[in-house]
Amino acid sequence: MSRNIHTGRSLENPQSLQVGFVPLTDCAPLAIARELGLFSKYNLEVHLRRELGWATIRDKIIHGELDAAHALAGMPFAATLGLGSVACECVTGLVLGLNGNAITLSRELWENGVRDAKSLREVMTRLRGRKVFTFGIPFPFSSHNFLLRHWLSSSGIDPQKDVQIVVVPPPQMFANLKAGNLDGYCVGEPWNSIAVQNRIGWCADTSVGLAPNHPEKVLMVRSRFAADRATEHLALIASLIEACTYCDQPENADHVINVLSRPEYLNIPAASLRRSITGPFDFGHGRTEKVPGFQIFHRDGANEPSAEKAGWVLKTMHQTGVIPNRSLIPSASIPKVFRSDIYQKARNLITSVTNHEDKSKAENHTIA
CATH class of the missing domain: 3.40.190.10 (Periplasmic binding protein-like II)
Known part of the structure; x- marks a missing residue:
């Protein structure tokens, strides 16, 4: 049974979520959250679904086949505007990583x-x-x-x-x-x-x-999901923030690599993952170099879906021509897609759950 994230009581039926990902190194937080039991910690039953590419992720989010997904930073804006698909208001409350x-x-x-x-x-x-x-x-x-x-x-x-x-x-x-x-x-x-x-x-x-420290992947959900299932959404983000933190700690690199190499995730040799996670990066033809920050999961304020990150995404989408008219997205609409407020609530939830765990441990120690 899973613990209620607010009271600590056991619940018989954890909420079930369908969460998609594309087999890339930066899906690591999703894999690690499952492997470390972080989804269960926040009373979630998460089914990770490996998808071939980003069009599939987008379509399954829009049509409700996925509740949430590892997604490109530009996808919530593109879906909201109906660029390349039917329009569907989407948001992100978490940046999963930078660079990569x-x-x-x-x-x-x-x-x-x-x-x-x-x-x-x-x-x-x-x-x-x-x-x-x-x-x-x-x-x-x-x-x-x-x-x-x-x-x-x-x-x-x-x-x-x-x-x-x-x-x-x-x-x-x-x-x-x-x-x-x-x-x-x-x-x-x-x-x-x-x-x-x-x-x-x-x-x-x-x-x-x-483009150093550019926002790369986010957790994407439909706006309706974020509103109607807010408790589950916050719990999902909280579990992934903890996973991002774990993935960014050098002492955990071997574990992250071994998990990602498994068939249900990337299904490739661990050696093919090591260069980008631990370095030095192999450019080929005898050139290997240290590339600090090649893959950032948590540090440097990576996880907050800030207005600055959203601005970078929109600027580059305009420069590549996929948003022909920058005025399609007024500045006032940016915080409606990149939701820093949701991210902050999830951080507060982490603090609440951590404090509850610490209190329970102290009480158990006293009884013992």
């Missing part, structure tokens, strides 16, 4: 002399008219779209005219690079490290270098 992405290019580009965006432009100029360069991103409303376009533009490559940018689910990026369907991609880990370890690709840059 890289740009991976093909072995063929390396063999043709590409080492960075500037040399890529030189190769593209040489092969103009003979080859269409194709790059993958996991979703239009994502940091990856911005990061890739920003990297290309830095050398004078026009992302709109000079290359083709296509949407590919994260788990399919590596296979498409290997098959020659992609010349490169921007995606979260471990799909960059897998390309490097298999000598199929190499990393040209990371999101730390391109």
Whole structure:
């Protein structure tokens, strides 16, 4: 039986939630919350559901097949505006992490002399008219779209005219690079490290270098869920804040890696996860470097869905053209989507539950 999060009494029927995730390193807080019993601690019965990609996550949230999900930071805004889908008001009360992405290019580009965006432009100029360069991103409303376009533009490559940018689910990026369907991609880990370890690709840059401490993933729910099932929503966020804290502590890295490698989560070798979690990061071709903050789960104020983080998301969505008119989202609407108030209530819940546990332990010690 699970304990009531307010009174400590046992309950016969914990609430059941369907929570989706995409197999990426930054789904770690969801996996760890289950493995550590944090969902049960807050009287929740959570069923984690692995999904192929972000379009599936979005559609299942909108249509109520999922109650909550690991989602791209831009997805609550996109769903609320009806960009690429029917309109459905969504919110986030928790940022699950910062950074975590890289740009991976093909072995063929390396063999043709590409080492960075500037040399890529030189190769593209040489092969103009003979080859269409194709790059993958996991979703239009994502940091990856911005990061890739920003990297290309830095050398004078026009992302709109000079290359083709296509949407590919994260788990399919590596296979498409290997098959020659992609010349490169921007995606979260471990799909960059897998390309490097298999000598199929190499990393040209990371999101730390391109947009340090950008908001990457959030917990996304429908606004109606947040209102109608507020107690469960706060409990879910509280459990995940604790999990984020655990994931960010270096002494827990081996446990996090081993959990994520299991079949029900990422189903890949632990070695493919280690570089992005413990470092140094392997860029390929003998280049390994420490990349501080490559994956941030909790520190540096990561978890609060602040107005500043929301502003970054909206700015980049506008710059990539997926929000053609910035006035579509007035500033007053930002706190209705990125809900710092919900986050603060969840933090208060953690304090309340912790104090209750401490009191119970003290009472039990006295009795003993």
